Amino acid sequence: MLDYLQMHKLQGTILSHFMIKILAYTLSATLKNSQKRIGGLLLLLALVWQVQAQTYSGYVTDLSGASISNVRVEARDAEATTNEAGFFTVAAEAGQTLVFSHPNFQQYSTLLTDITELSIQLTATDESINPVVVVGYGTSRKKDLTGSVGSVQAKDLVVQPVMTATSAIQGKLAGVQITNYGGPGTTPTVRIRGTGSVIGGVEPLYVVDGVITDDIRNINTADIVSVDVLKDASSTAIYGVRASNGVILITTKTGKRGALSIDYNGSYGIKALTNKVRMAGPNLFAIYSNEAAGTFAITENDITGRTDWMDAITRTGSQMNHAFTFSGGNEFSTSLLSINYYKEEGILLGNDYERVAVRSNNTFDLSRRIKAGSTMGLSKYHSNNKPYSAFTSAYNAAPIYNAKNPDGTYGYTTKSNVGNPLATLELTDDQSWGFRLQGSAWGEVALGRNLSFRTSYGADLFENNGQNFQNKYYVSPTQRYDTTTLSVSQNQGYRWIWDNTFNGSFQAGSQHSFKYVVGHTAERYDGVQYWMSRDGVAPQQQYRYLNIGTSTVQANLGYQGPLGDYGRRESYLGRVNYSFEDRILFTGTFRRDGSSKFPLQNRWGNFPSAGLAWVLSEEDFMPKGVFDYFKLRSSWGRVGNDRISPSEFVTLLSSGLNAVFGNNIYNGTTIAEIKDPNLRWETTTEFDLGFDWELAGGHWHGIVDLYHKYTNGALFNIPLSAGLGDNNNSMLTNAADISNKGIEFTIGYKGITQKGLSYQINGNATFNKNQVENLGLGQPTNFGSLNNGHFATRVAAGQPIGAFWVYRTDGVYQTQAEIDNSPHVFGTVKGDLKIVDTNGDGIISDLDREYVGSYQPKCFFGTNVQMNYKRWDFNMDLFGNVGNMIFNGKKTVRYGGNYNVEYEVGMNRWTADNPTNTEKRAFNGVPLPSDYYIEKGNYLRLNNLSLGYTLPEALAKKSKVKGYRVYVTAQNLFTWKSYSGFTSELPGSPAEAGIEISVYPTSRTIMSGLSIQF
């Protein structure tokens, strides 16, 4: 079905090139070894080997470039130790191996050549000792930070059997709220320190190896070294106009110097629906419907079967992952090649997603001064799409007939308006596929000992295709399609980004040290999309071409136009880090950004930030023995958000406002929209105050951050008087001010028992208060359509974005007298909900609605427990949130025609004999959106539970395998929740999330896997 031929060819090419290189490398090493034993047989090698012992010298640094002292440097016959500057000299011969070791760093060895000046970088063994974080246009030791940066390392990412890195960090970092979507191939929503915009885009900026992107589904989690999340403005401001939602930096692996290593990681598991909502069966459905005085009387004869529709449309899904990583390098270069195949079969029948991702990352030391490298990720995906509305249909469908009849035809009933959900699913043939090439090439020149220049060109090319074929079908008189329609779509786009930076450092005396970055960056992205459709294409698989349409009605519609988003940016950036004896730290950043999204006069803007930290534990006045480490941090900065459609400030023509004269369509054109010619970006000013601490010899550590983000001029469609004649009666402008205030806690403990059980427990919690401060000229605006003519949310000053705005209820009307004596909706009868006339004007109207909370949690939190005992390893993640509300929207989508009800709703309904005050009478109508549908969204989820076992080395050695681990893991194993629906995780746009209508329920995944290192 899917043609991977091209892909295989490409993989083959990459692989063969790589293999040749590896072979050559291995061969030469082997020859060298034998030469040593046999003695000078080969002239070439003999020439290489005829060298004198000489002095090798160089610097040893960590990944951030900081010097490491006390590194033991061992040659065959000599050894040395690095000094304060990280410098060493040692006598050795070419062909020998130098081994670098330090208790806090991974041992590193290098084969000596006749290059005698060396530059060595060591990787920390325990990241908490001196972890290095990626901070944007550079790296920093964590202890040098003045801002708030969260990091998740590779080992904590791969433990989660999920597709994207953002899913894998759910619950792991304070201030980072991840809301997963259940569907295969989907990506979660990410909110860093609250929601700062209504329509300006609220997702963080993603930077993959320096290339800016907005979709990271193409990246295999196993290829990632670290995910670093920049949260406060001191950290993010280096990304200027794009940084107000935070920045997520993803760094992919590079090859390790030394012999070739091959890793294989494979896993397979099953997925199942976690949480079914119990629906009424045929009898209760019939009783309820008839009682609701629906149009149809459902009699026994109408009950021709019994279907649990949720069972009918779901299945046990599966998930499979295979990844090979080849890594190696010599003194000149490192290489990494990884190949990953991922496939997920969703719980919705026929819904799947598969991805092949190939990554090739290389570095080359061209000389002592010049380095170059590249990263490249190529991915291809294919998915079979099914309408997620099937979940809603299954919820609504009458349970009184068989999904499929014995003869293979679909069942139906005339007693309900809801079509057969299984038929809808099976008759949908909708596929999408595409590829993406994302990578960068970079070069770095050392201009002196403390200054280097780096240039990096990143590119992102993609193509996405869609193909929807609607075959003719007849399920029932109302569920039918009388022709065939083929619709195809394609979009292609590119993005390039060119960064040029100088990195330098210097000391002023022994106390003052400086590091700086200055640079320029430019970016452009653009693309094109097509959409076409034609009726009458024959149904056979081989005819998925528009031109095949044999219909005399050449029902073709076509569209070709620009991608929804295109633009250019140009920026100048600078950062200086100052350290006074590692006790007082200062970071200042400045970015000047230009964006094509805004009019000339507002095109350029400045985004400064400053951060100050004081390591109090280094001060004499601090009592000893309380804190091992205590750093007080404070930062201030200004960042922006330019994520709006292009040309929003330009008055444009609206064409396609057509009319018919005679039998022809005439094109109509006018200026339909009122634009704000003074549009500018959203500006967020953020203040952060925090401290990092360690206690009890590093066993305890923690972080506390207080933040206040204030977004000024948030984009909002302010409503306009109809008389002004805008076609949407609104204008996009910088109307709103939005604040997010919060506090984040992180705490961790690590220890080891006498019996050798090492463990660590980490927890984090974030309290955030989001509020629309004002809407400027704008009026409160309604959002959150319920697909039934009503709405449930509103954006208004003094409320969080997307607050639920609904009618109040006060129980159920028990007597006619009660109805007569209170304002009520026309037609109210006994058993209906009492809608409260809150404003006391005697009528029930929108003016009686009240705010009842929002989908935004007051607090979200996560806990992680890791244990290692001998060969066993164990991981457990918990995640949850409290204080959010959910609108159970699926209950309100009823148009009168005998929709099914939840079992509880049916059983507990109000009747004269059951005069309950909590459940209404049987009713098929469209209800008013009221607090009856609002439920608490609190939940706690056992997000991940993993157990692994590493096979004994002895066994491993015999099979030439270096490492061998088997594991079982369960994702989303159990959820404790207040909400009665399918899932508490309800992503959505900022003004209308938290409404459960057409949602893909979260599923539970149980997998087993195997990792092998050769």
Place this chain on the structure above:
Amino acid sequence: MKKIVAFSLSATLLLGACKKSFLDEKPRAQTPEDYFASSTKAPEEIVTSVYSKLYDWNQHCFSWIGVSSIADDNADKGSEPGDSGTDKDQLDNYSFTSTSASFNEVWNANFEGIARVNKALDMLDKLNVDPNLKTRYQGEVRFLRAYYYFQLVRMFGGVPVISRVPITEDEIRQVNVRNTADEVYDLIEEDLQFASASLPENYLIEKGRATKWAAVGMLAKVQMYRQKWDDCAINCESLINSGLFELHPKYEEIWREVGEWSSESIWEIQAKGDFPAKGIQQYFSVQAPRGAGGLGWGFNTPTQKLYDAYEAGDVRRDATIITSGQVLWDGWQTNAAAPNKYYNYKCYISESQETFANNRDQTNKNLRVLRYADLLLIYAEALNEKGQTGAALQQLNAVRQRAKIGNSMAATQDEVRLAIWDERRLELAMEHDRLFDLRRTGQIADAIKADGKNFEIGKHELFPIPQRQIDLSNGLMTQNPGY
């Protein structure tokens, strides 16, 4: 010191920043300048955009059907009892409030149409257009402005009169200030006078454009609303005397495809049923028979009272009302078990016998805005009010005869007046006319009460100004009495 160097380096870079050309991303949709410079059809297309509003969902579909038809005594909400259609239940049972969504929808739609007119007039002045054509275009769009305002004034009473693109601060403020109904009507008459003087009598190909006689006919109708009986009669006579119009012999064909632009038709909103189809958005599907074997949502269903109001033998009853279970003219079998007993026949599209592109949302149903029978009844009413009761009866009976019923038994001026009103109810049933007739003639309270609805005198004679518009006006816009 080195720090300063580092800063000055970055400052140098910053100062060299101004490569403006790189950031100039041209918009990918046409700018007005580029369009006017390159298009030879700009004037025509700007005029077409004004017509285009007529096809929109918020202009002539669900909300309009709700306020202009479901709220009268000829039609009920329809569909199923619990299916409120957002607020159509409120419109039907007179429990609507100023926040009922339909009012804001139709308000927005008509004002957008008016804004397009004003923009067209503005641009026609600025563009180089052949003077004759320009006059015609001005006539067309001013006819449409009159049409949009006529809708508004009949629904809401006085509304803001906006006769040019608001540019000055005062003009922008004034879009929120209501004028009196008379001031609105004055603009309507002025526009229609202009249109009748500047439009051609007919178009050879481009049927659907406003004509002289459409303007004259509309003018007569507006004058009937203003009880300017002399002017009204003169306009009726001039239209009748043109000799271009006569009653179509078969009433039941008027709303079918064969009846499009028949001799009876004065103005229609032209739709196109073959591919690519363009019609009034979902006009058919909102009203078409509902339920198993149905074609649509089944809103706006004729009342039993309407059904019973037709005399025996009146062909108009079965041409106006579908009775569930019956076989329609094209052989299509309706479902006897449909949720509603009656459906609107005048919106019906035959998928087998008429042009149909397999798209129920875009059908070839022309909305018959003004037809000769309406004009004859307007003329009859004017004559009667002028005391020419005999002549009035003659016009009335012409309409009755086509309906295959006998002459009216009315004799006195008062009797004839009532007879004409009753005739209008039946002749124009389900044609978005009844509610406004009831209001115009002062019968509304009795009629709606007789329909079993909660009519409040002194309030329900007009719809409420949408709360949204009042909120947006900063206190400038006033509400109608009682709301």
